[in-house]
Amino acid sequence: MTLSAPSHTPEDEPLAKETHPNGPKGGTGPKGGKGAAKRRKYGPRTLVIAASAWMLAVIFIAPYLEMIITALRPADELRDRTYLPTSFEWNNLVDVWKESTLGDNLQVTLLIAGGATLLVLLVSLPAAYYTARVRYRGRKAFLLLVLVTQMFQPTALLIGLYREFHQLDMLNSTWTLILANGAFNLAFAIWILTAYISSIPAELEEAAMVDGTGRFGALFRVTLPLAMPGVVTAVIFTFISSWNEFVMGLTLMTEPEKQPLTVGINNFIGNYTVEWNYLFAASVVAIIPVVVLFAFIERHVVSGLTAGSVK
């Protein structure tokens, strides 16, 4: 996403060859080699590869380690030119919430990310199910709308969004950000869910309906459980991207205590003396739920993101 997560990730066609709903690996990769590799000795080539990969991994992690170190620096050592402080100030992680509006901001972010995720789920699931199962008139137009929507980022429409919600008198309302985050994540969710549901044979539902469940029974007892990896990916992606969203929060919320956490953290920089330790203490806390969620869907990330686009 964004970048932002870079966040957002369209595909061109909801065909998912490697995103088999029951696939144990979710198409993430050849894991079979692991056991075999352990048994044999590594050649010099493999060692070079491993060394470079490990070095790169350290480079990728380093900025976040520095953020953690800064978060734990005592205030009087903040501007010292040392790699590590003499002692770690763990209280920073607690104090930051008392010393600023960030506690409110965190609450706002929770509401927005949770609300947007729920909204996306409620709206995208029926649309994706119907689009996957029925060839209705306007289906192609609907898919095109979804595809194009994925390409329009909030940044490009910011002034329009601001003007619209200004006229609706909905600036500084949490609902506004729930709607906005939901809408901009909707396309991705519909796309990936359509791909997943399409990959489940309709015959299974028909069999269930013959056995006496209605269409909804079939949907909830047969299709939904099989499409779970897709649902989980869509849900977590929406949550993460709403959690990390910055631009709309910055523009549509003008009152400091109503802004989401990303904006609250960024506000620190405007101050005369920036309390970097507090800033990063809040950042570290904000990053934790995302990392946990990412861990949860890691194996689905690739298959989900590229469903269909990579043949």
Next chain:
Amino acid sequence: MPVTVKEPAAAAGPGPGGRKTGPQRRRRGGLARLGPLPWIAPAVLLIVVVVLWPIYELIRTSFLNISISGFVRGSAGTEKYRQLFDESGFGTVLTMTVVWTVAVVGVTMLASLGLAQLFNKPFPGRTVTRWALIAPWAASVLMTAIGFRWMLDQTAGVLNTLMTDLGLIDGPKDWLGDPATAWPWMMFVAVFVSLPFTTYTLLAGLQTIPHEVYEAARIDGANSRQTYWRVTVPLLRPAFLVGFVINLINVFNSFPVIWAMTKGGPGSDTATTTVFMYQLKDTDIGESAAMSVVNFAMVVVLVLIFLKVSRWNKEDA
């Protein structure tokens, strides 16, 4: 649910399944008579209200005279556009937006290609190192950009300390204060945050290349270089194109990196079109809207390219 689907069902696109349910639906009354409406109307509504309406608002605003407090003072005609094009920094902003996009996307794609191939090889600790690769993706662009801003701080920035200790620079520098050094650093950060997604897309592409193809190439006596250029590269093209276009859109619209690191300053010397638009927002929202429209027109061009690349029309979806 003990039902297992053995067949790679993806072969059935979004369509074919529908044919079976079609006739059956016609027999049913109630909901079915409304057709697709109850199913897709909420989605369409949400998209229309939050994505399409702002486009209309955006264009309308660019032709209006609006006071700073948001009061509409009548039509401005094309005045706002003239004002925008006369803005002293406008030319530089446009040029730098192109440079920014080309440089960041170019470097990201090349670096990701290398990373994906590296991380596709079996080696001890591959799972863990791939995890590290995700970090910038999970941590959000804004946090990463703020982190780099801090690390480049003139007094206490760890990158300044490190480079001084390694003898790369004579002493701490104000990297972000000077556009000549701020640009490369911001580009670096933009590449850094774009790498995870792109690398993962290419990894997915690499993994979909069937093993048999390499086997066949080996039997035909191809050496490793031939195999790379004749097998890997052509088969990786779809993944590469998708990664490329998504990056193009993301990087072109990239706002948080620059906003967190320099706010486009000094003046608009380190601004791209989106950042410039935001700078104008507080002084003249009409002119800012004009900037947005210009920016949006460029996005539309990119979208059209994407539709062409994804061969939307050729699919029977």
